[in-house]
Amino acid sequence: MTHANRIPAHIAHITMRWGDMDALGHLNNTYYFRYMEQARLDWLDSHGCGINPQATGPVIAHISCDFKKEIVYPAVVEVHTFVTHIGRSSMKIDHEFRVQGDTETLYATGHAVLVWVDYVNGGSVPVPEAMRAAIPGAAT
DSSP states (O other), X not given: OOOTTSOOSEEEEEXXXXXXXXXXXXXXXXXXXXXXXXXXXXXXXHTTOOOOTTSEXXXXXXXXXXXXXXXXXXXXXXXXXXXXXXXXXEEEEEEEEEETTBTTSOOEEEEEEEEEEETTTXXXXXXXXXXXXXXXXXXX
């Protein structure tokens, strides 16, 4: 699924490092998950909802990645983040992997479900209003 007509909630620019490659010269599959994580953390931090173990915040309930085309070094990877659903305490997120200079090609898609929890006491809590406000066209 591509989000050609939607505005991303966030775009992270991640410079691929030489050591991020696998033996075939492609971005190693595990780094797609790390890049998604970095994009999510950048987005959360930019809205004052970064990870604080003494407060509330998101945990991953589900994550997956579909690989479409190899990303090769050197590259600046653009990870576009879209919120596809927001509930009381959770949200579904899609990520699209593109390469700076070739933004027409979709290299991979990622999917995650985040659940907001109280890190200290346990249990789910509502998604913060700051995050709801940061979602283009948010609909619950």
